[in-house]
Amino acid sequence: AQSVTQPDIHITVSEGAxxxxxxxxxxxxxxxxxWYVQSxxxxxxxxxxxxxxxxxxxxxxxxxxxxxxxxSSFNLRKPSVHWSDAAEYFCAVGPREVQNFxxxxxxxxSVLP
Amino acid sequence: xxxxxxxxxxxxxxxxxxxxxxxxxxxxxxxxxxxKQDSKKFLKIMFSYNNKELIINETVPNxxxxxxxxxxxxxxxINSLELGDSAVxxxxxxxxxxxxxxxxxxxxxTVL
Numbered sequence: 001a002q003s004v005t006q007p008d009i010h011i012t013v014s015e016g017a018x019x020x021x022x023x024x025x026x027x028x029x030x031x032x033x034x035w036y037v038q039s040x041x042x043x044x045x046x047x048x049x050x051x052x053x054x055x056x057x058x059x060x061x062x063x064x065x066x067x068x069x070x071x072s073s074f075n076l077r078k079p080s081v082h083w084s085d086a087a088e089y090f091c092a093v094g095p096r097e098v099q100n101f102x103x104x105x106x107x108x109x110s111v112l113p
Numbered sequence: 114x115x116x117x118x119x120x121x122x123x124x125x126x127x128x129x130x131x132x133x134x135x136x137x138x139x140x141x142x143x144x145x146x147x148x149k150q151d152s153k154k155f156l157k158i159m160f161s162y163n164n165k166e167l168i169i170n171e172t173v174p175n176x177x178x179x180x181x182x183x184x185x186x187x188x189x190x191i192n193s194l195e196l197g198d199s200a201v202x203x204x205x206x207x208x209x210x211x212x213x214x215x216x217x218x219x220x221x222x223t224v225l
Contacts, residue, residue: 034213034214036216038154042218042219043203043216043217043218043219044203044214044216045216046213046214046215049212049213088154090156092214094207094213094214100158100161100169101146101158101205101207101214102158103148103155103156105153105154105155106154106155106156108154
């Protein structure tokens, strides 16, 4: 069965600092990988996704993520964090079949002024 | 035009009552989901329907009954509400060929 881990429950960074959120997955084949963001009181918004091809993917709001098959990782990065990036971030894995899209436990990002 | 819309956004009710949450998507997707997000923000899949057919039914009390009248709608009915049912319930849809999930804004259920 597939699973997703996000080792960091809560990360605090200063505004303008760089950010990396970790995601590791367990899946038997190459999965579809996603990062979502949830602002307080809101639904989930897709930041970026990886299906195949270039392992460095660009997303919205200046985020990028790199798929590393050897490490079963899909870490999210941003070179300079803005105060509005404070939110909950979820990594997710979805198989090529339509069923069973699995989310990690989430990482809460706080941004210091 | 909201792609995935849920109503109501907030429900506050007493233990033992029955409540329903409605979801509609206008994306033409074949698959719809219900997720439960608990107070620790953990997202757990509850049900999935593909073209009105139930395909995922996780370990959920049978007080929860999904209904899909057509592939654009997936409703969630909850009988005999309990305190532990308090959560945010998200509806989502996904297109054929396994694209990303599109989420509604969530329905916050509070059981008193």
